[in-house]
Amino acid sequence: DHNKNPAMFLKAIAHLDKNLQENYKFVIAGDGELRQELEYKVKSLGIKVDFLGRVENVKALYEKAKALCLCSFVEGLPTVLIESLYFEVCRISSSYYNGAKDLIKDNHDGLLVGCDDEIALAKKLELVLNDENFRKELVNSAKQRCKDFEISHIKEEWLKLIAEVKNA
Template sequence: MKKQRFVFLIGSLKKGGAERNLSRVASALSARGHAVHLILFEKKIEYPLDAGVQIIDLALSQYKNKLVKLFMIYWRVTSTVWSIRPRYALSFTRLGGQFLASTLYPRVITRYDAYPFFFKKRKWITSMIMFNLPNVRKVICPSSELRRHVRKYYVRKSKLHLLYNPVPDVASSTLDTPVATSRPYFVVVGRLHPQKRIEVILEAFAGSVARASYDVMILGDGYDEARLRKRAEELGLQDRVIFKGFLADPYPMMRHARALLSASSKEGFPNVLVESLFLEVPVLAADCLTGPSEIIVDGVNGYLFPVGDAATLRKQIDLLVTDEALYQTLRQQAKGSVAKFDQDLILNQWMEVLA
């Protein structure tokens, strides 16, 4: 692909799956010599970017009135995109995609960052209408399950492209950093938000045989922390559940875990499951929409359980601590099971879509 200009739009690069994936794709394009412009509503950057990426800060916090802010977003995004005239203008979030579609710039790429039908009907219908506009050339789906569910709402179905989220290059991570823990542990990684259903994990762990000799490390922060701490105390787990907060580099802690636990009620594509398997750590995950069923294969790299089913999760936790032969098999098969999510492979697929 000859050298091109690309524009990316997102609210900020705060911690989050869409933000992390955008930073990887934008950096890959910049590293290959393309001119990459990143429009931010707020200049908050928590993921690494290639030095060549040009930041355009809209500084929207200065506008207090909601209608004024919406107008300024539309006007400034539209004028910026049309002045740069990129090969493609891309957004990795639903709202960002709608703003880009509304500019009527003729080459827009949008992406689903979450399963759309969990939103209120008005919101997902709005996004379907906007993403069907002819100037939206391509719509990226992070899982085949999501693509299958939205397909019937598109007039031109060929604009839907499946692109998984890439496994990060963890070679630069300090994987050998010692982890100071007195007991072996399971790990939970993610925002402390009701969507993550972490209380299901606490309830399962409370009744498991693992409780006697294992801890649960929770890596992440969020407004649900107080409620989860209270629930842990109610279950008598205050000395077994450790809230570590957000870690900029969670991989050393993940790498030494017995397994990663995930109980989410919904996902766009759960990156952390792939990252855990890449680190040879088995996964026990809720079979929610969308993504886990495309990552986890029962008895190969972990197990799935029905959303909200603490009893089944408890049995799976017990299995992983009582059957050492099975556990070692899961570990040995984990990394190979996520080869299709390799970062270089996915980024090359992005280059093909953007050509």
């Protein structure tokens, strides 16, 4: 899906310090019509990226990850940004119109970059991979948001909204 903008991620990896490229494993989860084109791009950029295809055990992937990069041009509600709250994963996302901006407070519980800005993505990725304390600060702040997505909290918010509409 072109909208997911995986090429931005690949170009960002190419801009990373060579030591980071060698010391970390970069993966793309999911499959689709762009895979062959992206595999060619990986070769032409001279980088190493594993294409995992469809991942059934997402939990295991999150448990191994240091960071999650969402490069989409547009998303509705990006569930990966919510799922990753429950793991030690730093969230980095493009700051498209809504969605990511609603789920990430930049430099507090994640990092935002401009749409299709692979240089900014590379810089933010280098920052969290080189500074474990900063990465953990972002992750710990993000974990505070978990309660916002618990069923009991969502139910409470819906009931408030229904009451407001009913009383309007």
